[in-house]
Amino acid sequence: MKRTPKEIDLLIAERIRGIRRRRKISQKRLSEKSGVSLGSVKRFERYGEISLISLTKIAMALELEGELEELFAEVPFLSIEEIINEKN
Numbered sequence: 001m002k003r004t005p006k007e008i009d010l011l012i013a014e015r016i017r018g019i020r021r022r023r024k025i026s027q028k029r030l031s032e033k034s035g036v037s038l039g040s041v042k043r044f045e046r047y048g049e050i051s052l053i054s055l056t057k058i059a060m061a062l063e064l065e066g067e068l069e070e071l072f073a074e075v076p077f078l079s080i081e082e083i084i085n086e087k088n
Contacts (some may be wrong), residue, residue, distance in 0.1 A: 009048030012055075017045045019062055035060035 003011070021031055027045070031038040034057040036050075041058070044050040050058075059068050077083050 006048065011048075013045050013048040016058060016062070016064075019064070023062065025062070030058065030061055034040075034058045086087075 020027070025033070027041045028038055030036075031041045034041075034054075036054045036057050040050060040054055044054070044058070056065070056068060059065050064073075
């Protein structure tokens, strides 16, 4: 089943919220630690809306930057044409 962009955004927000909660960090503290406004943290957790730079700051504040650094790092080829294109 393919998810919509909104569903993916909400899934990421839900995962981040879960990590924040299990580490016993309040939204306010995460805001202070990351430099992302409290309103942005709340909006992200509720609606999945956030800029990439703010998501990166939140990930770093939660010591998850490695997860972002690995995003799209090991993407398999979809066709022979992609393999050829990569070599050019």
